[in-house]
Amino acid sequence: MGKPIISFQQFSFKYHSQIEPTLKNINLTIDQGEKVLILGPSGSGKSTLAHCLNGLVPFSYKGAITGTLTIKGKEAKTLDIFSLSKIVGTVLQDTDGQFIGLSVGEDIAFALENENVAQEPMQQIVQETTTLVGVNSHIDYSIHELSGGLKQRVSLGGILVEQDLDILLFDEPLANLDPATGHYAMELIGRIQQEKEKTVIVIEHRLEEALQLEFDRVIVINEGEMVSDTTPNQLLASKILDQVHIREPLYTKALKYSGCVMTSDHQPQHIEQLSLTETDIDKLKAWQSHYTNQEKGLNPDPLLSLDQVNFSYDEKRVLSNISFTIQRGEMISLVGKNGAGKSTLAKVICGFEQHANGSIKLDNKILDQETIFERANRIGFVLQNPNQMISKHLIFDEVALGLKLRNVPEDEIEAKVHDVLRICGLYPFRNWPISALSFGQKKRLTVASILVLEPEIIILDEPTAGQDLKHFTEIMDFLQQLNQLGVTIIFITHDMHLMLEYTSRALVLADGQLIADQRPVDVLTNDRLIEQAHLKRTSLFDLALKAGIEEPKQFIDHFISHDRKVRKTWQ
Numbered sequence: 001m002g003k004p005i006i007s008f009q010q011f012s013f014k015y016h017s018q019i020e021p022t023l024k025n026i027n028l029t030i031d032q033g034e035k036v037l038i039l040g041p042s043g044s045g046k047s048t049l050a051h052c053l054n055g056l057v058p059f060s061y062k063g064a065i066t067g068t069l070t071i072k073g074k075e076a077k078t079l080d081i082f083s084l085s086k087i088v089g090t091v092l093q094d095t096d097g098q099f100i101g102l103s104v105g106e107d108i109a110f111a112l113e114n115e116n117v118a119q120e121p122m123q124q125i126v127q128e129t130t131t132l133v134g135v136n137s138h139i140d141y142s143i144h145e146l147s148g149g150l151k152q153r154v155s156l157g158g159i160l161v162e163q164d165l166d167i168l169l170f171d172e173p174l175a176n177l178d179p180a181t182g183h184y185a186m187e188l189i190g191r192i193q194q195e196k197e198k199t200v201i202v203i204e205h206r207l208e209e210a211l212q213l214e215f216d217r218v219i220v221i222n223e224g225e226m227v228s229d230t231t232p233n234q235l236l237a238s239k240i241l242d243q244v245h246i247r248e249p250l251y252t253k254a255l256k257y258s259g260c261v262m263t264s265d266h267q268p269q270h271i272e273q274l275s276l277t278e279t280d281i282d283k284l285k286a287w288q289s290h291y292t293n294q295e296k297g298l299n300p301d302p303l304l305s306l307d308q309v310n311f312s313y314d315e316k317r318v319l320s321n322i323s324f325t326i327q328r329g330e331m332i333s334l335v336g337k338n339g340a341g342k343s344t345l346a347k348v349i350c351g352f353e354q355h356a357n358g359s360i361k362l363d364n365k366i367l368d369q370e371t372i373f374e375r376a377n378r379i380g381f382v383l384q385n386p387n388q389m390i391s392k393h394l395i396f397d398e399v400a401l402g403l404k405l406r407n408v409p410e411d412e413i414e415a416k417v418h419d420v421l422r423i424c425g426l427y428p429f430r431n432w433p434i435s436a437l438s439f440g441q442k443k444r445l446t447v448a449s450i451l452v453l454e455p456e457i458i459i460l461d462e463p464t465a466g467q468d469l470k471h472f473t474e475i476m477d478f479l480q481q482l483n484q485l486g487v488t489i490i491f492i493t494h495d496m497h498l499m500l501e502y503t504s505r506a507l508v509l510a511d512g513q514l515i516a517d518q519r520p521v522d523v524l525t526n527d528r529l530i531e532q533a534h535l536k537r538t539s540l541f542d543l544a545l546k547a548g549i550e551e552p553k554q555f556i557d558h559f560i561s562h563d564r565k566v567r568k569t570w571q
Helices: 046-054 081-085 104-114 119-133 148-160 179-196 232-237 250-257 278-288 342-350 372-376 395-405 410-423 439-451 469-484 496-502 527-533 539-546 552-568
Strands: 004-015 023-031 035-039 063-071 088-091 167-171 199-203 217-222 225-230 302-313 316-327 331-335 357-362 379-382 457-461 488-492 505-510 513-518
Touching: 004 046, 023 046, 023 199, 023 225, 035 046, 046 063, 046 081, 046 088, 046 167, 046 199, 081 088, 088 148, 104 119, 104 148, 119 148, 148 179, 167 179, 179 199, 217 232, 225 232, 250 278, 250 539, 250 552, 278 539, 278 552, 302 342, 316 342, 316 357, 316 488, 316 513, 331 342, 331 469, 331 496, 342 372, 342 379, 342 457, 342 488, 372 379, 379 439, 395 410, 395 439, 410 439, 410 469, 439 457, 439 469, 457 469, 469 488, 469 496, 469 552, 488 496, 496 552, 505 527, 513 527, 539 552
Parallel strands: 035 199, 035 217, 088 167, 167 199, 331 488, 331 505, 379 457, 457 488
Antiparallel strands: 004 023, 004 063, 217 225, 302 316, 302 357, 505 513
């Protein structure tokens, strides 16, 4: 490794609007060329730490700083935000908030235009950069035509044209990506780090997927303080992740549940390198033997039916002959790669887009003649990007809006809004401006604004992206309670754990076609479907095979059931 490039010494930061510091006594040194992962639950201070590095603290977010932060040998407080932007390049979690140009090429060229780079070298740099990040075939596309995965690559390209950047900072790069695209993103970050000799810092919730990149260290932050600074293997062998409610890789969690004593010698960072002793295998098999099937079937009661539904944008077929039936009270996952047509299908069901042919029935009544407002009373849709849903200034007013439009009495509105805000973990902020919320908190706010209307069907587009395990569990358990009261729920998700744990069926889309309608465990153990739909085989299946367990699908079911019981004790 090189010499230190970042150094926090007894560093603390307190926002002007808060009583307590968000960061407390941070002592952290990162060397040039290191790859560092920063973990922490929501509100732990990890994003604030990132903002200190890229200059948003204190230039955009005002507050009091004590201690020192030096970047590339200079005290950060002596640098302006422009100077910092020449050292630290940031890829935001919300990529839509980062784009400037209308097309891919324009956006990547923006920094070069600011520096008056001549046309010919500018075109060459843009061509090289788009090739490096894999968007050269989309150089003339509008940004808004791109899938989440392609937007991520364009954001990366936009900072890589700055040749002199020393540090690349990624804020939850996996949040909106399908598993296969997420795997490619982490590979791309690793390749660029190696080729360009950059220092890479990644902030991420999805630890198992993030660890595809060979990080040198993992920093864990909780309640504004550093609680761990160690290697991935040492961290996974410890109890730290459990203590701060961060989801660890499923296979290491299964090993711990079965009573195995984990050490860094197990090489747990990757399932492929994981070393199991005979004792470990015996314990896994003994734990598996306690499996009991607790599945309960639903009485058939068709609620939503699609028959041969087709949809096209500008003569380009997006959905082809989609047919399925969802029973009342089901929880369904809709999965597939970025751009497969999942969100479009949801918009067609809600009436935001009109399908070309085929039929959609709700309670055996064709929906074609119903207005969007009429459908909205029965079908709620929570969008992937919360900024596309929010229309009010204050949190309470945003959640209350739908009730007010339906002339619900004021006292009833207040009770309903407060109940939903408590469930979504936003009650303490009920009188805050929405602008003060993080991206993850805005996601919870939009979920609350739909849940309060109590529709028959709720479609949620990536409801848990960017949420730590505690908030993931709170939201999902609340949705499960609604489901038990008869609300039918459809999740559009890239989260394989959500799909496995909470849904009974997975509808799998690829290139606008429905290629599977099966149990999630059957989907995530089928390599053909996984490859076709850009999913990821569950590591629980790999662990069961490695241990020689005869019924790997039962092993997965047993883990899901046990893990849910353990997490219920957190509440």
